[in-house]
Amino acid sequence: MQEPLLSVRGLTKHFKPTGFSRGSIVRAIENVSFDVPRGKVVGLVGESGSGKTTIGRSVLRLIEPTSGEVRFNGIDITKLSAAQLRRQRKSMQYIFQDPFASLSPRMTIGQILTEGLEIQHVGARQERMQRAKAALAAVDLPADAFGRYAHEFSGGQRQRIGIARALALGPQLIVADEPVSALDVSIQAQIVNLLRDLQIRLGLTMLFISHDLAVVEYICDTVIVLYLGRIMEIAPSEKLYADPRHPYTRALLSAIPSPDPTKARTRQILTGDIPSPANPPSGCVFRTRCPHAAEQCAAVVPPLEEVSPGHFKACIRRDVSG
Amino acid sequence: MSAAVAVPGSSQGPTARALGRFVTNRLALAGLVVLAAILIAILTYPLWWTYTPNQIDLRALNKGPSASHWFGTDGVGRDVFARLMQGGRISLLVAVTSVAVSLVIGFLVGAVSAFSGGLADGAIMRLVDLAMTLPPVILLLVLASIVGTGIVPTIAVISLLSWPVLSRMVRARLLELRERDFVVAARGMGAGMGHLLFRHGLPNCIDILVVYATLQIANAILLEAGLSFLGLGIAPPEASWGNMLNAARSTSVLEQYVWQWMFPGAALVITVLAINFVGDGLRDAFDPRSDLQ
Amino acid sequence: AQEQKTITGGFDVGPGGFQGNFNPLAATGGFTWLNVYFEPLVNYNADLTAIDGALATEYSVNADKTEYTFKLAKETWHDGKPFTSKDVKFTVDLAKNGETGTVFAARLNAVSSVETPDERTAIIKLSRPDAGFLATLTKLMILPEHALAGTTPKELATSTWWATKPVGTGPFKFKQYVTDQYVELVADDDYRLGRPKVDRVINRYFKNTAAAVAALRAGEIQFTYVEPDDVAVFKDNKDFHVIEGQSFVVNYLGFNQQVPLWKDVRVRQAVMHAIDRQAIIDSLYGGAATAANCGYVAKQLVPEGLNPYQYDPAKAKALLAEAGWDKINGNKPVTWLTYYNTPQAANVMAAVQAMLAQVGINVVPRVVDTPTYNGIIYAGNPDFSQFPLVYAGLQNGPDPLGINIGLNAAQKPPAGANFLRIDMPELTKALDAALAETNPQQLDARYQDVCKAMNANLPWATMWVANRYGVASTKLKDFVWVPAPAGGPYSAHPEKWSIEK
C-alpha cells in the first residue's frame, strides 16, 4: 500500500494558561492518530470545542503541537526549523471557516491571491498575476474581481477567494477548516461541489473539517468523529452513515433536524453540555452524556478498535454499539 | 457566473476610491482647506509680506495690531505676523518630521515585539516600560547636552520622547491581529517578519497611527516650546510657535500684549484641529470598508 | 487673642534668592532673608556704600591691615543664652573648616587666628592683608557655639538643625519651615535694637516669578522681587511701591581668549561699536540701566576720557575689515552662550544679535540653565568651542574687586574664575595694584586704573549695569530692600518693618 501523504501519530496539544488567565491546562487534543492517504479526503467532525481546529492547525504547524509527530511526505514537520518549514508551506495550505475574517479587509483580491506566491518567491510579477488569475478562474470568479476588496463580495464569493488563495500555491495537502459552515445553504452546496470538483481534478489531498455530518458525507472518503479532543470513531463514509457504531456518532446523526415535517421524530437528544477540556471526565470522555454509560466507562480510556475493515470505534460497550 | 456585489464606484482603482471617500467627508475637506491655506501662507509670506521675522525695530516695541502690523509687534519690535509665518515653518517642520520619526520607531518596536512574541516580546516591552518610567526632564537634560540646539536635534529629541506609548498601542493591536485568520493565513504561506510587519501590521494600525499622529502633532509643537527652557529646541531669536507662546511667561506679555501669544496659540489650535479632521478623514478613506456605511 | 501682625513676602524670589538651603556657611545668596534671623559681625549699610558694625558695635584695623579688633554688642541668642566672643571664634573656625560644607574656606584663607581677650572683644589676625576681608565678613553669619559645639563639623554639613531649630541673634526667631512652602519667623522680644514692630515674618517660596507677582497682586504677600518686564504693571498702581536699584552686576559679552576669533582688539572694538547700547537701554530696559564702558559704572570709579565706543556700524565694519574678519571667521555662526533665560534677556539678545548681524558677525544664542553653563565653562578640560562668546554678568559692587576673579590672569581656573582665560598684562597689573592698595583714599584711583585698562583692552564688550526691582505693598512701612547681588547682605533692620491693617 502507498504511504499516506499525511500521517499523524500521537498528536497532543495542551494550551497552557498565559498572562492574566488563571486556570488549568486545556487538553485540547489528546493522543490523536490518523492517516490521510494521497488523493483522498478525510473528514473531521465534532461539536464546537472538540479540537478540530486545533488538529487542523497543528498538522500544518500553525500552532506548535505539544507532542506527537506529523509526517508529511514522510518528513516529520514538527522537527523542521523555521526556515525549512517556510519552504514546506508551499505544499500545504489552509482554508478558513470564516470568509469574513480570513481575508484582509485592506488588501485587494489580487494582492490576497498573489501574497503567497510573493512570499514563496514564485516567478516574476507577471507570472504571479497569471497564476492568481488562473486560481480565480478555477473557483468560478470573474477576472475583474482582482482589483476589488473582500467586503465587496458575498460570503460564498469570499469563500471562493479563500479557496483560490490556497490553490494558487499549488499545494498537495489542503486543510479546510469548516469552509462552508458560515455560508447559506444554497451556497454551501456550491462550495462543496467546487471543492469536490477541484479535489478530483487536481488530485488534491484534503483534511476536511466540519461540524456538520451531512456536509461531510458528500465530500469525504473517510470520516473521523471527534469528541473532546479524542477520536470516537473512524470509518469510511458509507459505513459511518449506514452503520454508526459509537453512541456519540449516533446521537450526532439523530440531532440533525430533518427537513421533512412528515417524518416521525425519533430523536435522541443528548442531555447537558460538552465538559470543559480543562477538566475532562476520566475514562471515556463521552460518558457524562452517554445514554449507555456504564460504571467501567469511568475507569478505562477506551482504545480505538477496528470493528470492520477500516472502521474503528472507541467504546467499550460492545453490547450497545450493535 | 455570479457577479460581485456591485458597489458604487467600484470600477476605479483603490487609490481613486480612497480619494473619493475622502472628498465626501465635509469636515475633512474643511480641515484640508484650512491646512492648505495655512501652508500656503506660511510658504509664500516673504513674497507678499513687508516685514521679515527677525527684523527688530526698537522704536515700535509691543505695538498692538494695526494696519501695517496686522498682528502687532513683539518685545523687540519684530512683526508678530512675520514671526508667526516663519514660526509656522519651523514648528510644522519639527512637528511633522518628529511625529513621522516617532511613528516609525513606535510602530517598529511595537510590531516587532508583537509578532516575535515570547522572550523578545518580554524584553522589548520591559525596555519600553523603562523608557516610560523615566521622568522626561532627566532625559531632556541629557539630550540637551549631547545634541544641542537646532532643528535636527529638536526633532531627534521629540521623536525619542514620544514613541513608547505608541509602541504599546501598536503592540496591543497587533497581538490581537496576530491571531486573526488572514494573518494566520499569511503565516501559513510562509510569511516572514518583514511581510507581516508591512503587509498586515501596518495597514491594520493605520487608525492608531493616524489618531496618535494627530494628537502628537500638537504635543510636539508644545514640547518644542518646553525644550527652550532647557536650552534645547529652536535657538532664539529664530521664531517657532512654541517660542512665541513661551513669551507669555512674562506677566506683562500675558496681560498687556495678548497678541504676542494669542495669535500663535490660535494658529496652533486651528492647525491641530484641521490636522485632526484631515486625519479622521484619511483614516476613513484608507479603510475600504467605510463604503458600506 | 489679638490679631497677629504678619509680613509675608517672597524674599527668596529672583537672582538674589537661595531657596531651600538653610546653612549660612554654605550660602552663596539669600542674605536678605538670612539677616532677618542671623547677624554678621559687620554689615553693609542700606546704600551699600560703607561697611558698618552689626553684631560688632565697632571695629578697628591695625596699620598693616592684618589685625581686626571687634567690640561686640550685648545680645542674647534666641534661646536666651548670651552671645560672646567665643561664638565669633567658633564661627570663624567653623567657616574655615571645609568639612562643614562651607563656601568661606578659601575666602578666609588669610585668617591665621581668632583671639578672644574678653567676652565682648574678638581679634581676628590675618597672615597677609586682604582687601576683601570685611566684605567677606558681612556674609558670615555668627553661629551659637553652645548649640553647635556638640556636633562634629562633618555632621554639621548634613545637620537638620539649620532647617528645624536654628538659633540666631537677629530680630526674628525661627519658628518653622514647611518644606518648599514657606519659612515662618516670630518676633524676638528681647532684640537689642527693640522688639520688632510685627509679630511674624513669613517667607513664601515661589518657583516662578510670575507666580510671586500673582500672589503679590492677589494681596497674599506684601513684597517680592519682580522681573523688569513686570514693573509696568505696578508703576502707576497706588497700592504698590516699586523699589528700584542698581544690580551691581555688569553685563558683558565675554570673549573667549582660547578661540582664534577675538585675538585682534579691533574685532573686540568692532563689537562694541556695532551694538547700540543706548537704544537697547532706552527701549528694552525702559531707561533703567547705565551703559558701561568698563566693569564699573559708579561715578567715583569711572575715570574721565574713556573711549565711549559710540554706536557706529560703519566704523565697526571698517574695523572688522582691517582686522580681516572675513578670514578669521566671516559669516560662520558663533555660539553665544548664556544662562540668562528671562523674557527680557531673550529680547536683549535678539536685539544684540540683529545689530551684530548688521556688521557681519553672526552670533547664535544658546540659552542653558545655570548648572549647564557652569558645567561647560568650568569643565576640568573645557571645550572652548562651546563658548567662544558668552553673555554673562559679574558682580562689580559693593566691593569693586568682585570682578578681579574673572579678569586677573592669575585667576585662570582652577585658581579663580577667569574662565575666558583673559591674560591682559595691563589689566592684571591694574587689578593687582588695587588688591594690594592699603590706603583707602587711594582705592578709587586704583579702580579707575582697572576701568581704564578694561576700556582700552576690552577683555569683555561691557554692556551696562541694569536696575533691579522689588515691589512692596504700600501697606508696608519702614521696609528696606536693596537689590544687591546675591541678595545682600545689608542692614535692612527688619525690626523696624511694620504693616498697616
Added chain:
Amino acid sequence: MLPYILRRLATGLLMLVALSMLVFILLRLAPGDPIDAYVNPNVAMSQAEMDALRTRLGLDQPLPIQYLAWLQAAATGDLGYSIQRNGVRVLPLVLERIGPTILLMAAGLAIAIVTGIAAGILSAVRRNSPTDIGFSVVAFIGISSPAFLTAILGLYLFSVVLHWAPSGGMLTPGAPFSVSDLLSHLILPACLLSIGHAALIMRYMRASLLEVLNQDYVRTARAKGVKEFWVIMKHAVRNALLPVVTLIGSTIGIAVGGAIFIESVFNWPGMGLLLINAVDTRDYPVIMGATLIIGACVIVVNLLTDIAYAAVDPRIQVA
C-alpha cells in the same frame, strides 16, 4: 492572586534597579553637577573652591563606585542626603511629597474623569451633533494648550482678577490646618490640571462608547424595554469604561511625576516640584530618590490598574 502580585512586584524591583542605573548614568552625562548649580555665575567662585566641595561630596570618585555605594545604601533604605538642602534626608523628603502629589492628582483626575466621561458620553450619544462637535473643539483646545500657559492664565484669571482662589501653596502660611483651607488651595490647580486629561479621556470615552453602542447586548437591553437613559448608563457605559480605565491608569503613572508646570506655578509641594527643583540644582541624591519613588508608584499603579481592570471586567482573571 497573591503569587501574581508578588511576581509583578519582583519584576518591579528589577525594573527599579535598572531605572536607577539608567538615571545615574544619564545624570552623569548631563552637563553641570550639583556644585555647578551651587555657584551663582554673577558672583564667581574659584574652581579650586568648587573642587573642594566636590571632594567633600564624593563626586570625584569613579562612577561605578559612586553607583555601587548608592545602591548598597539604597538597599538598606538609605537614599542619602540632599546636596542642596542642608541635612535633609532624601527618603523622608521624597515621601513627604507623595501625599500632596496624590492629593492633587486624585483631585485633578477625579475632575477630569467626571467631566471627560460625561462629555464623552454626551458626544457619543449625540454623535455629529453640534454638541459633539462643540465638545471636540473644546477638547482639542485643551489638548493643544501648553501646560504653562493654562497654569499661568488660570492663576491670573481666578486668583488675581477674580480672587476666587489663593494664588498658590497648599496651606495658608502660618495658619492652623483646616480642611477648607486645603480645599481652597487645591481646587484651582486641580481644575487646571484636569483640562488636558479631561480632553483625552473625553476622546477615548467617545470612541469607546460609539463602539459599544453597536454591540448586541445594547440592542438586547433595548429589546428588554430598558429606558434609553439606563441603556446608555448601565449597559453601555460600564463596558465602554474598560479601555478608558487603562488610559486613566497610564495617565496616573505619568502624572505622579508629571504635573511639573502646575506644581511649579502653584508652588504645590509635590513630586513634580521636588523633581524639577532637584534637576535645576542637579541634586543627584534627590533626583535618584524621586525617580525611584516615582518609578515605584508607576509600577504599583500599573499593577492596580490591571487589578482594577479585572474588577470592572469579570472576564479578566487576575491569577
Added chain:
Amino acid sequence: MHVAPILDISGLKTVFRIGGRPVAAVQDLNLTIAPGETLALVGESGSGKSVTSLSVMGLLPRGVGQVAEGTILFRGKTGLTQDLTKLDAEGLRQIRGNDIAMVFQEPMTSLNPVYTIGEQIAEPMRIHLGRSHKDAAAAAIKLLADVGIPDPERRARQYPHELSGGMRQRATIAMALACDPVLLIADEPTTALDVTIQAQILDLLQKLQAERGMGILFVTHNLGVVAEIADRVAVMYAGRIVETGTVAEVFAHPRHPYTIGLMRSIPKLGEATALKRQGTPLPTIAGSVPSLIQLPNGCSFAPRCPYAIDACWADVPPLYDTGTGQRSRCIRWQEV
C-alpha cells in the same frame, strides 16, 4: 374557526440609507401570527429576516433604518390592538420585553459581559412588572430552572463568559420569557449552536410554547429547523416574502422555484453517498443573493431561476393565492 391574530403586519416597507440613498431592505410584507402559533421566517442571509423582526421591535438602527410604509398591528396583554409603527418611543419601550420579547442569534454577544446572568434576567421584571430586586432575583432563578439549567442559583450569580454557548442561549430565552410575553421573536436562536445543543433548544422552545401559549416568530435559514418547530412558514427572498403557507403544505408542494431550490440544496443524510458514487454534484441554486442596491426590475429571483421566462423580468409578481392557504410570488406557480 378564526382567532384574531396577535400580530398583523401589512404592507411593511423598511428602508435603509445606504450611501445617502434609501434602499428598501423589506417591502410589501404581510404576516400574521395567531396566539400560540409558530411562524417560521426563512431565507438566506440578507433576505430581510432580521430587519423584519427589528421593525416589529422598533429597534432599527436609528438614523439609518426606518419603517417607511405599512402597519404593524399588535394585540398585547391588555387586549388593546395598537399600530406599533405609530407608537412613540416610550410606548414601544413599554411593550418591548413585556408584551413582545426577542431572542437573538448570537448568545455570545447578546448578553452584557459585565452583569451576572441573574441580574440580566431580573431586569425586565423590575422594569415592566415593578418587582422588587429580591423578588425579581428569585423569579430569575426559577426561570433559569424552567429553561433547563441545572443548579440555577449558582448560575444566576455567574457572568456570561462562565457559561457555555448552549447555556447562554437558554439564559437569553429565560430573559425573553421573564415577563411572559404574548409574542416571542426568535432571530436564529440556534444558528450559532451545535446540533446537539440545537436539538435541546428547539425542544425547550416547543415545551415552553405548549406551557405558555405565546406566539412565536421564528427566524431561521435552516429548513430542517422549520420542519421541526413551525406551524406555518414564510420564505423570504431579497426583502420580499416569496411563499407562505402551512409547513406541511409548503414542504409537500412548494410553489416557488426558490423554495424548491432551497429544499433541494439541503444535504440529506445518507443520500449524498449515492450522489457521490454517481459523480453527480449536489443540487444547488446557481448564483447568489442579489444586492439590494441593484435589484432586478421584475422578479428578484429571476436571474437565478431555472424557470425564468421573459415575463419574469417585467414586473414584480404579486403573491398568488394557490387556493390551499398557500401563496406564491411566482407567475408560473402552477407549473413549478
